[in-house]
Structures are given as structure tokens and as C-alpha cells.
Amino acid sequence: MISSFKKIIRYGLPYRKYAFLNIFFNTLYALFSALSFIALIPMLNVLFETTEKIVQPPSYEGILKLQSYAKNLLNYHISQRLEENVGQTLILVVGLVILLFFLKNLSNYLALYFIANLRNGILKDLRNALYHKIIELPVAYFTAKKKGDLMARMTTDVSEIQFSFLSILELLVREPLTILFSLLAMFFISVKLSLFVLLFIPLSGIVISSLGKRLKKHSARIQEEQGDFLSIIDETISGQKIIKTFAAGSHFTRRFEGATARFHHFSNKLLHRASLAGPASEFLGIAAIGILLWFGGQMVLIQGEISGATFIVYMGLAYNILTPAKAISKASYSIKKGNAAAERILDILAAEDSLKDLPTATSIDAFQKEIAFKKVFFSYEDQPIINGIDFTIKKGETVALVGPSGSGKTTLTHLLNRFYDIQSGSITIDGIPLHSFTKASLYQLIGMVTQESILFNDTVWNNIKLGNPKASEAEIIAAAQAAFAHDFIEALEEGYQTRIGDSGNKLSGGQKQRLSIARALLKDPQILILDEATSALDTTAEQWVQQALEKLMENRTSLVIAHRLSTIQKADKILVIDQGNIVESGNHNTLMQLNGTYAKLVQLQQIQ
Numbered sequence: 001m002i003s004s005f006k007k008i009i010r011y012g013l014p015y016r017k018y019a020f021l022n023i024f025f026n027t028l029y030a031l032f033s034a035l036s037f038i039a040l041i042p043m044l045n046v047l048f049e050t051t052e053k054i055v056q057p058p059s060y061e062g063i064l065k066l067q068s069y070a071k072n073l074l075n076y077h078i079s080q081r082l083e084e085n086v087g088q089t090l091i092l093v094v095g096l097v098i099l100l101f102f103l104k105n106l107s108n109y110l111a112l113y114f115i116a117n118l119r120n121g122i123l124k125d126l127r128n129a130l131y132h133k134i135i136e137l138p139v140a141y142f143t144a145k146k147k148g149d150l151m152a153r154m155t156t157d158v159s160e161i162q163f164s165f166l167s168i169l170e171l172l173v174r175e176p177l178t179i180l181f182s183l184l185a186m187f188f189i190s191v192k193l194s195l196f197v198l199l200f201i202p203l204s205g206i207v208i209s210s211l212g213k214r215l216k217k218h219s220a221r222i223q224e225e226q227g228d229f230l231s232i233i234d235e236t237i238s239g240q241k242i243i244k245t246f247a248a249g250s251h252f253t254r255r256f257e258g259a260t261a262r263f264h265h266f267s268n269k270l271l272h273r274a275s276l277a278g279p280a281s282e283f284l285g286i287a288a289i290g291i292l293l294w295f296g297g298q299m300v301l302i303q304g305e306i307s308g309a310t311f312i313v314y315m316g317l318a319y320n321i322l323t324p325a326k327a328i329s330k331a332s333y334s335i336k337k338g339n340a341a342a343e344r345i346l347d348i349l350a351a352e353d354s355l356k357d358l359p360t361a362t363s364i365d366a367f368q369k370e371i372a373f374k375k376v377f378f379s380y381e382d383q384p385i386i387n388g389i390d391f392t393i394k395k396g397e398t399v400a401l402v403g404p405s406g407s408g409k410t411t412l413t414h415l416l417n418r419f420y421d422i423q424s425g426s427i428t429i430d431g432i433p434l435h436s437f438t439k440a441s442l443y444q445l446i447g448m449v450t451q452e453s454i455l456f457n458d459t460v461w462n463n464i465k466l467g468n469p470k471a472s473e474a475e476i477i478a479a480a481q482a483a484f485a486h487d488f489i490e491a492l493e494e495g496y497q498t499r500i501g502d503s504g505n506k507l508s509g510g511q512k513q514r515l516s517i518a519r520a521l522l523k524d525p526q527i528l529i530l531d532e533a534t535s536a537l538d539t540t541a542e543q544w545v546q547q548a549l550e551k552l553m554e555n556r557t558s559l560v561i562a563h564r565l566s567t568i569q570k571a572d573k574i575l576v577i578d579q580g581n582i583v584e585s586g587n588h589n590t591l592m593q594l595n596g597t598y599a600k601l602v603q604l605q606q607i608q
């Protein structure tokens, strides 16, 4: 459990100077905090006129007598002043108290100030590390199931860490030091009383807190019941139509009332006990203090070992220990809570990139002859999707994939892109297998227009520019013109500077496709992967997109998933895919003559 905490804290290393500053000011804080209590002693003595009269300046007699030396020295100075002017002396001792409290709070502020830099620095670096990881991890990592989970980890879990783990940092140094200095001050005042307190306070503390805990138990059970009835409400609202038409209302009502009845029962129990916790622990607390007052009171009145004023201050110091002690016990609870969140975050950060470049990977700059798929098998998890596919794409050719939905066409393109690794067989470019290339150089070689246009919530300009960040203004406009997108872009409210909304939802389907095409054109890749959208466009939009696509495929090696007859007819080779196999291959004319699956698909399209 502590190890996650440590791993998160490691992110604080670059900010360690703030940690040192925090420790420094917290030390001052704890010191001034104890001193400010001690400074009350002379003030109370002046007030009650019990200041010991010292007429001779005391002499220093070694560290062991430091206590009486310090006391006598202060009393000597105060006695001297008192002779002259009582009012002024009062101002002086009050001023001392105020000064010390001021210094204490100033140190506290500075300590918090520097720890904030550390805390926020850790948070920033954690978020960035997570984001880097998400950019770097392979496509396979991001199944639909994980998307919501990842979002939750990046937001909720990171804030959980902020509130649980990192809030402890504030206490980590301050509270133990406060306890330490207060204890030192207490021993300084009276060793005997302090020994008594050291035995007695922890004992009563344990009794009081265990009583409180016992009274507060059961809250987990309540959470569970609450979750139960919330989920009934959720189901009821989302299942409205079924509940109504099946007349299941009374059944659900009974279930809900059962849940609320249990909730009611446990909440009563919990509240009754919890209400007892406060009064009970206050009563026990005052009983403990009573015993302390009795013991200390004897030392003041009977043994005369310390003065009344000193004893009051002593009680203040003892009280000063309680707050940090409580904070520390709360912190252990916080660590537990933050731990689960930390583990979820560390889990992502530790995720291995299953497609990491081999140390021997080389970069591929150009493509000379052909792309070859040989006996390629692939499955997502255990479902076989591609079952031993063989084909080649010669440089400059356009190869089209056609086939029913779910047959594995998009999957094949993902394999060429190396979003996933194949299980057996080989995919080579100019005879060299894909995994021998660095992924970055492979991605550089390939341009892709996906089945659903993937656009970002940015300006039209920046969306196109993504294709080639180094492109000049003229090149960007030329790409848009070639994709037949320039005219509609110009007609937008702010032209190229129009923001297109989340995933481009301010644009029509055909406009989005043309933007994706413009982006691919700007990249000017040697190999093009084109997954034609199946969504129906009207005839004019279809024509624009078609012309844009033809521009894109010109003088390029393309693997095209084609739905439009016109695209297919122009392909050098057509592969008909069914259930992860090539069932027919050839050009349009030979396949029509074959009068098989392809011919049927074409006939279907022509009827539409």
C-alpha cells in the first residue's frame, strides 16, 4: 500500500526544492508555535502580579540549568521594567506574544505556499505522463470497454490523489514537528508532569477514539444499501417503456420500498450511534482533562513545584498536541483512500507497449516495388478475423477490397498500418517485414482516410494542416482545392479559421470526408489506405467526394475499401473478402464474367 504512495511521491523529485523549503518553514512553524505558548507565561505572571522578583542578572551555568537561567533572565528584565512602568511592561509582554504568533502564522503560510507548488507540480506531471502514455500505447489497448475507464482514471483518480495523498504532504512534516516541539516545551516546563501526561494521554486517546470508531461502524453497509436503491431508480427510468407495457410498476415499487426500508433501518441505527460518538468522546475527554487538572493542580497548590500561570500554559501546550494527533490519524485513512486511485493510475503508466519498436528496427524512407501479404492470420482476442490471406500490391497499383459488412476489410488495412500485429504469416514492404521498421517511419509512409472521418475540435485550417505540419499556406489551400473542399470552406462563416466543433459535428458528412481527403492529400503519402464511408451521400456530394478521391489516388499505391462502383471499376485488382478469406480476385471485367459474389454485389448496387 505504501509503495503506491512512494511511486506517486517520486513524481515530486523535480520539485524537491519546494519540499525542502516546506520542511524549513514547517520547522519554524512548530518552533514558534511552542514558543508562542511559552511566551504566555510571563504575560500571565505580569497580569496576576506573580512575577518572581529577580534583582541580580543571573549567570549562565551550563546547558543543564538552561531552563532556570532562561526563566531568571526573563524575570530579571521584566522585574526591572515593572519597577519603572507597569503599563509599558504589559505592552512588552503582550507584544512578544503577538510577535511570536505572527511569526508562527507567517511560517505556516510560507510552508503551505511552497507545498502547493510541489503538489500541483506532481499533479501536472502525472497528467502529462498519463497523456504521453495514451499517445504512445497501441490501438489495441483502447477497446471500447477501456475508454470510459481511462477517462475516469485521468480525471477522477487524479483528483482523488490530489485530495487524499497530496493533502497529506501538508501534514507530513508540520504535525509531527508540532507534536515534537510542544512536547519539548512541556518537558522544559515540568518533567514530572510531562511523564504523567505521556503515559496518560495516549491511553485515554486510544479509549476515546476506539469508542468513536465503534460507534461509526456500519457506514459501509449504508453505502451499499444506498447504491442499491440508486440502481433501482436508474433501471426504472431507463426501463420506463418496458415497465409500463409489462405493467411491472407494482413489482418495482415493492423492490424500491424494500430497499428504502432497509436503508431507513440502517440509517437510524447509524445516526443514533453516530450522535452518541460526539457527546461520549467529549465527556471522556473532559474526564481525562479532569484527571490532568487534579494531578497538575496538586503540583501547583500542594507541592508548589510550578506556578498557576505556568500550569495554564502547560495545559495549552498539551491541547496543542491533540489537533496534530487527530490529523495524523485521519491521514492514515486518507492514504488508504488515495491508494486505490494511485494503483489505477500506476496501472496505466506501467502498461507495456506491445508494439514497441525493436532495437534493430530501421527506418523506411521510400517504397520501391511491392507490398505483400502472405498467409496472414489475425484474430482480435480469440475470434479469428483474417484466415490466411495472400495478395500483393505493386507500386502504383490500386487494389480494392469489397465484401460484406464484418468480413474483415477494415481489419486488413489496420494490419498494413501495423495497428495490430498479425498472429502468423507475413506482411512485407519490398520484402522486409513490417515489424523491422520503426513505427514512426512506417506511419510517415502511409496516409489514411478512415471509414468515419476523424476530425478534431479545431479550425478547418489546423485540421488540414495535421497532414503535414510543415506545409505552407499555399500548399494547404491547394490540398483543399484538390479535395474539392475549398469552395465550401470559403463559404463558412470564418472560412479556414472556422472551428468545426467536436469531431467536426458542425459539418455535413460529405464535407467531413472532403476535409479528411484534403488532409491526406497534404501529407502526400506514398501508400494510401482508403476506407470509403458507406454512409449515403446525395448525388452531388457523392460526385464531389468521388472526384476528390480520384485526385487522391492519382499516382499512388492504394489499398481501397470501395463501395462506389466507379472506384471499384478503376481498380487494377479487386479482392472479394468473405469471412476473412479472399473468395474472388481479378479486375472488374474478369470478375463480372465469373458471375460470382462480385457480380451479385454489383447487380445489387445498380438496382439501388
Ligand SMILES: Nc1ncnc2c1ncn2[C@@H]1O[C@H](COP(=O)(O)OP(=O)(O)OP(=O)(O)O)[C@@H](O)[C@H]1O
Pocket (backbone or CB within 6 Å): 143, 380, 381, 385, 403, 404, 405, 406, 407, 408, 409, 410, 411, 412, 451
Ligand atoms: N477492436 C475490435 N475488437 C474485436 N473485434 C473486432 C474489433 N474490430 C472489429 N472487430 C470484429 O472483426 C470483424 C471484422 O471487422 P471489420 O471492421 O474488419 O469489418 P469490415 O469488413 O470493415 O466491415 P464494414 O464493411 O462494415 O466496415 C467484425 O466481426 C468485428 O466485429
Ligand SMILES: [Mg+2]
Pocket (backbone or CB within 6 Å): 409, 410, 411, 451, 531
Ligand atoms: Mg470497415
